[in-house]
Amino acid sequence: MDAEVFVAWFEEAARLVHRDRDRLTRLDAAIGDADHGTNLDRGLTEVRAALAGSPPETPGQVLATAGATLIRRVGGASGPLYGSVFRQMARSLESPVTLAGFAAAFEDGVVALERLGKAALGDKTMVDALAPASRALALAVRDGVGVREGFEQAARAAEEGAKATIPMQARKGRASYLGERSIGHEDPGAASAALFMAALAAVVA
Amino acid sequence: MVGLVLVAHSAGLAAEAAALARGIAGAGTPVAAAGGTADGGLGTSVDLIEAALRSVDQGDGVVLIPDLGSSVLTARLLEEDGRVVVADVPFVEGAIAAAVAAAAGVPLSDVLEAAEEARTYRKL
Numbered sequence: 001m002d003a004e005v006f007v008a009w010f011e012e013a014a015r016l017v018h019r020d021r022d023r024l025t026r027l028d029a030a031i032g033d034a035d036h037g038t039n040l041d042r043g044l045t046e047v048r049a050a051l052a053g054s055p056p057e058t059p060g061q062v063l064a065t066a067g068a069t070l071i072r073r074v075g076g077a078s079g080p081l082y083g084s085v086f087r088q089m090a091r092s093l094e095s096p097v098t099l100a101g102f103a104a105a106f107e108d109g110v111v112a113l114e115r116l117g118k119a120a121l122g123d124k125t126m127v128d129a130l131a132p133a134s135r136a137l138a139l140a141v142r143d144g145v146g147v148r149e150g151f152e153q154a155a156r157a158a159e160e161g162a163k164a165t166i167p168m169q170a171r172k173g174r175a176s177y178l179g180e181r182s183i184g185h186e187d188p189g190a191a192s193a194a195l196f197m198a199a200l201a202a203v204v205a
Numbered sequence: 206m207v208g209l210v211l212v213a214h215s216a217g218l219a220a221e222a223a224a225l226a227r228g229i230a231g232a233g234t235p236v237a238a239a240g241g242t243a244d245g246g247l248g249t250s251v252d253l254i255e256a257a258l259r260s261v262d263q264g265d266g267v268v269l270i271p272d273l274g275s276s277v278l279t280a281r282l283l284e285e286d287g288r289v290v291v292a293d294v295p296f297v298e299g300a301i302a303a304a305v306a307a308a309a310g311v312p313l314s315d316v317l318e319a320a321e322e323a324r325t326y327r328k329l
Contacts, residue, residue, distance in 0.1 A: 033247075035248075039248075071251055071279070071282060072250075072251050072252065075242040075246065075248035075249060075250065075275070076248055076249070076274075076275050077274050077275040077278055079249075079275065079279070080249075080275065080278035080279050080281075080282055081278060083282075084282070116278055116281060116282070117278065173274060174274065
């Protein structure tokens with residue numbers, strides 16, 4: 001996996017988030033402040049511009065640029081949260097990038113996310129999509145499957161994790177103020193996290 | 206003097222809280238506001254926080270006081286060990302307590318402690 005694959009990942013994520021912008025915002029309107037779709041769409045548009053402006057040479061540079069841009073340009077909580085995942089991945093990732101190396105860096109990214117947001121599995125956050133994706137990647141490495149299949153399994157785990165947030169009661173963020181009324185809605189952060197993983201599977205397919 | 210940056214989702218909220226803190230602690234207290242997004246909307250801007258941080262940094266450390274959500278997350282990304290710290294305190298009460306302590310010229314750890322005492326203030 002070279003820098004081009006990582007650029008393609010963020011381009012595809014930007015496309016999917018733009019396509020689903022209104023769905024993400026509707027999910028956020030139910031339990032949040034109705035800005036997740038527009039915020040992330042704006043942030044990823046800026047990421048595409050930053051990557052096109054000065055094309056990075058290594059996967060780590062792509063991740064570092066994407067992370068810093070999301071932190072700077074999103075304006076909502078998803079900016080620093082996604083930004084931390086990608087910045088940590090940039091620090092952890094070793095060249096050349098293998099599935100095992102990606103899985104290890106991704107796990108570090110999820111740990112950084114959990115630390116910053118102080119969120120754990122079951123809190124109805126993006127962790128509920130990304131932690132299962134991380135576990136799926138680790139299992140793919142253990143089972144010796146190819147990159148493509150590994151990313152497909154991670155995307156499926158993230159999608160299932162996002163859907164699994166529907167019956168959860170939120171314990172983090174604005175939705176947590178709603179108490180039991182947060183039950184019955186998919187978490188918008190988990191939904192967008194599933195799009196990031198779907199984008200990854202799409203670019204290696 | 207220790208500097209303070211009040212980080213809020215709204216530019217108005219941050220600016221008025223900073224004005225109130227300076228009004229109570231003294232006009233010369235280094236308290237800066239970083240509210241809202243760079244384009245004037247509700248949210249958080251790293252650029253505004255960093256600019257505010259520079260404006261109050263006199264070399265004795267800076268306390269960041271966020272309101273909630275993305276303000277807290279973004280402020281935590283800017284922490285520097287022993288130099289820039291985030292106070293986990295009520296926004297208004299914490300800002301005033303920290304500003305009064307900063308104006309007294311005490312070190313960073315004492316300003317942080319004064320802010321944290323605001324968490325247990327009872328109004329009745």
